[in-house]
Amino acid sequence: MFGAAAVSGIFSVPFTQAASNDGMLAPESFTELAKKNSPAVVNIRTERSGGGASQMFRGFEGNPYGNDERFKEFFEKFFGGRHQKEFKQRSLGSGFIIDEDGHIVTNNHVVEGADKIKVFLKDGREFDAVVKGRDPNTDLALIKIKADGKLPMVELGDSDDAKVGEWVLAIGNPFGLEHTVTAGIISAKGRVIGSGPYDDFIQTDASINPGNSGGPLINMNGKVVGINAAIIAGGTGIGFAIPVNMAKGIIAQLKSNGEVSRGWLGVGIQDLNKDLKEYYGIKEGEGVLITQVFKGDPADKAGIEPKDIVLAVNGEKVDTSRALSRLIADKDVGEKV
Template sequence: MKWMRHNRYLSILTLWIAAIFLTTGIAVDVEAAESDGTLMVPMNISKLAEKVRPAVVNIRTVKTMSGGGRVFRHFYGNPFGGRDNPFKDLFPQLPDEGPHDFKQQSLGSGFIIDTEGYIVTNNHVVEGADEIKVRLSNEKEFDAEVIGRDPNTDLALIRIAPNKDLVALETGDSDSLRVGDWVLAIGSPFGLEQTVTAGIVSAKGRVIGAGPYDDFIQTDASINPGNSGGPLLDMNGRVVGINTAIIASGQGIGFAIPVNMAMNIVGQLKKSGEVTRGWLGVGIQDLTDELKEYYKIDQESGVLISQIYEGDPADKGGIKVGDVVIAVDGNPVKSSRELSAQIANLPVGKKTSITLIREGKEKTVEVTLGKRDNEIQRVGSDRRNNGDLGLELRTLDPETAQRLGFESDAKGVLVTDVASGGKAENAGVRQGDLIIEINREPVSSIAEFQSLMSKIKKGEAIRFLMKRPRGGFVVANMTK
């Protein structure tokens, strides 16, 4: 009993001492085994920061902006009206040809990936730059050149001259990251070089609308303007992400590109200066319960083909609108994001097996991946009001299609207004929706719309299949 009491007091004393050390800011090395359920506390962060800092760089760029911008007009515009320069009489030597080009400076971060001088950063840091200066942690400064950029993922590879001062970071495995793992961010927020912040992985696989290949790591490690392009590191000092985006109105919400995806792109940039991706030539979207019912799909997961680009690989391979893709080269596909990523990672010209469900039956087609080719076709435009449903409609024209983000050869009836409280509004129809089918019958004009509606008796079901601007298919159910 005395031995047990002694151990209990010793445990309490140990915890009390550890609490004092943590609250007073004294570094405590703690390694807790996962099996015992204790909290993982990062080991000495100051040592880790000291180790990786030499590989993190500050990037300063200069861009030429034309037209003078708001600042130029503010100082040289006439506040009393007119276009004359009010300083002309005082300073006749001033030119009178209007706004001039001006130089805009911007800041960012990056990190060295090898001692040959290659540095990873964000595309938006160096895009359009006339001059790029790289400053190391020892304050030595170098001119840099752009090796390659990929706007779709906001990644860029630049290079400085090799020298003995260069220290490279090791890359880790972003796939093995878990929500709750500790991470470190280093960069130059607001131009404050070599700033270190720590936090955890808040989420993975975030889609924030930044581009077609969104797959971000979310972290609460403080990231601010100027951090762009800097590394997100695990507790072993390995790069697991590239800090890229923030939510302006949010605090403790930052986003990083997973390093596993980034280094594949960086490898292509290093080799050829550009990134080539496989292209299927389709519009896609995730399945909804309404779409499953409309197309009579029993499949639990997969990706619906909502659009086919004429003459592109999917069209040539026999894929059709309404098909549900469930695998690419035997690899399962559960979401549109997964399909986009899998196709993008395949080389142009590769013969690819696409497994899909069509009318309830599984089917495999062979598609040779390539690039998209755009064409524009004309469609007439007239307008009609359908009072029974509370809709104002018009046939889609190419200019409107382009403005709303529909495909160039889209056909259908465009919803230009929806009456408040009407049947259509209650069924979920919105202004800008494109009605392409009524009860599974295609519709491409006002005349066809009226003809199909006339065949439906009062009290019978009406089902619209619609495309939403820059979105996917939507089904609206109502009765006449």
């Protein structure tokens, strides 16, 4: 869908120097990063069952003309038998191994609805995988393989520390081309693309294509800072990755519970526009207005009222309703804020 991002050694800088400068300088080569992390990146192939052409006629279970066999033969001749063979839908994606137990992080849309999941490692091993848990709201999923031997792993980094302009590496299986490595920079952070209620994407110009979904976005220290998830159709050099810091808590919950529970205040909220900020004397970039409080929910029990303004959560300032929603969602149920 896009052309590969052009990456060349603009500066003659050793790899170690690039890492020591927080990835802001272009390394002479990405070879060591690719060599270190590629073995833990997996190719995921899924298979889903789909209905045949006769599926659309399943509602016609009865014969409106009674038991006349002529009509039965007519419908079967032109529309096929009721038990027509189902076809299989196959898809490709990527993922990465995070521990010796065989847990693999990928995107929810890679494995959602799959009847069969196959995982292929760079060393030639292949495994059947099972879904441990999925979170459609963030498009994250955790699957697991059972391996007798040792498994390669990636190391999770800190996406909060990632800076716009830093070099990153994407590894995945675009169009089934296994372990393709592309490089680029972090173009922006905190992107909202309308994919869900907790959008907070890292934007990158590292080439990402169909099949890259679920693969890692890696910084110059060799640590995962994002999970590649989406592209803009028709765009070039515009890809999006889920920040790994958002993913860490979700992965932990999927591993232990198989599902995700989120904090909930029980309020209606809205951003403060310029006029409202002036009216309430709020500084630019601070505050979210409470428009409604649902009776019996946590906010109501805590004494929060409509027209209250939330300036911060546990000392962390909030300036948009989306930011407040993300902060609260990250809290454990029952945790005090």
